Amino acid sequence: MKIKKRLLLNYSIFVPYLILSVLGLIVVYSSTSADLVYWEASPFALVRNQTIFWLVSLAAIWFIYHLRLKFLRNSHLLFLAVLVELVLLVLTLFSGEETNGASGWLQFAGKSIQAAEYLKLIVVWLLAFTFTKRQKAITNYDYRALTRDTILPRHFFDWRTYLLILIALVVVQPDLGNATIIVLTSVIMYALSGIAHRWFTGLLGLIATASTVFLGLIGLIGVELVAKIPLFGHVAKRFAAFFNPFKDLTDSGLQMAHSYYAMSNGGWFGRGLGNSIEKNGYLPEAHTDFVFSIVIEEFGLIGAGLILALVFFLILRILNVGLKAKDDFNSMLALGIGAMLLVQVFVNVGGISGLIPSTGVTFPFLSQGGNSLLTISVAIGIVLNIDANEKRASILRELNQQ
The missing domain is CATH 1.10.357 (Tetracycline Repressor; domain 2)
Structure with a gap:
């Protein structure tokens, strides 16, 4: 019995992916357009690039979803x-x-x-x-x-x-x-x-x-010694900001302090889409590492909380695919992808809120960055393929038992 794969698509994963991706394009435009206008560039330059990556990502999801999953079991391809x-x-x-x-x-x-x-x-x-x-x-x-x-x-x-x-x-x-x-x-x-x-x-x-x-x-010994280590000078600044971002508001603590200002400005309901103050030259990397601070400022804690809840819902659905999978490889791969996304959210949100030192990690979907979006999309395509194959195997097992 042949079962069409399009009928097995997991919409509880694909729909949140689409919502977050489109929302990401809106956030990228909101967080980048002001700076681009200031530099006399097109306000659509970065969101246009992000859109191209998203279209490529959709094509990648479609292609991976329709592949036979056994290609991932090829040790030579992995090598x-x-x-x-x-x-x-x-x-x-x-x-x-x-x-x-x-x-x-x-x-x-x-x-x-x-x-x-x-x-x-x-x-x-x-x-x-x-x-x-x-x-x-x-x-x-x-x-x-x-x-x-x-x-x-x-x-x-x-x-x-x-x-x-x-x-x-x-x-x-x-x-x-x-x-x-x-x-x-x-x-x-x-x-x-x-x-x-x-x-x-x-x-x-x-x-x-x-x-x-x-x-x-x-x-105890001070971040000044860390700053003397070759290649790790800027890392020392992140540690300095972690311990006290308000000690040096012109250098090491600039990002963290303005991240706090952005979240404080947002309050419960936010200043409104496009109305962020901090993205206008105050908060460096407002469209990448610290984009969620801008999201809180514009959408408020409630709006940002709903977005975060949708991200966690997507991650939980991915983990659910891994937990239910009968095949060991499918299970491990889906659980690994879910863990990867969960850790990335934790490291980003923990960094912008001061719970852990900031590490320059992007927030999934919302940060400007085509490589990050493409990686996540490929991962989503793999999980959708795993889920479809597990559903097909389950249906065939039930038919054989009848």
């Missing part, structure tokens, strides 16, 4: 993706365009490629593939099953070495935001791999303790 990502990260490190102290963008054919954005999804794919192949061994040998030889072809290192090298290349750009997302997502997927919970609890406790001690040491 090629890792290799290409490795090359892109090395090229970015040595010839990337520097922005705010980080060399994270590679110029190609007039477009900027941010390799670290795509790495997040590739790491989820790599870990889902690796852990799934070792499910029986994990059942018998617990965490020791994940220390055996890699399943990637023609290898010199195992999967842990590949992962550490890729993360290290992101760190030295330095792009601590995306590195943090990759590390936390990897930890969550490690916990979901089937190992005993005590190992995950111990690892999580180790990370929390190390982070607390690290921040405590920086606070």
Whole structure:
């Protein structure tokens, strides 16, 4: 029995994706048009670019949704993706365009490629593939099953070495935001791999303790010493802003202080779409890292809360696909994608609110950035494909039982 795939589309994922994407275009225009007019450029320049990426993203979702899902189980394709990502990260490190102290963008054919954005999804794919192949061994040998030889072809290192090298290349750009997302997502997927919970609890406790001690040491010895480390000068400014953003309102604390001003200006109901004060030259990166501060200022805490609720609803629906999937690989991949989005939201909102040091991470859908939108869209396409395949398999099982 042949079941048309378009009838299996999960609208509880696709519709929120469409709403958030369109809302993102509105927010990008609102947060960028004033600056573009000031610089005598078209107010539609950046939203036009974002729209092009969104149209490409829709095409990517349609293409991925209609592919046979087994293409993601090809170890040679995965190895090629890792290799290409490795090359892109090395090229970015040595010839990337520097922005705010980080060399994270590679110029190609007039477009900027941010390799670290795509790495997040590739790491989820790599870990889902690796852990799934070792499910029986994990059942018998617990965490020791994940220390055996890699399943990637023609290898010199195992999967842990590949992962550490890729993360290290992101760190030295330095792009601590995306590195943090990759590390936390990897930890969550490690916990979901089937190992005993005590190992995950111990690892999580180790990370929390190390982070607390690290921040405590920086606070004790001062961020001035961190600023002297090559490549990490701008990172020191973020730590300085975390400890006291109002100490230096002209430099290190500028973003955080104006982020607070923006959220305070918004109140409960906001100043109205397009009426933000802080985006008019006061809050740097108002359209990328700190776009959610502008969202709060224009839509208020209630409006921003509803948007955040929709994002969490989308993430929960993605996680639900992973939890219900009967196939181990499908389950691990969907759960990894859901974890990746959840961690990104946490790191961004935590950064702009001062709960954690700001790391320069974009907010999903709303921030201006074609690479981020394309990565998320590809991830959504994969989840929709997984859900459709699981539904089809479930229908066929029920028919065979009748």
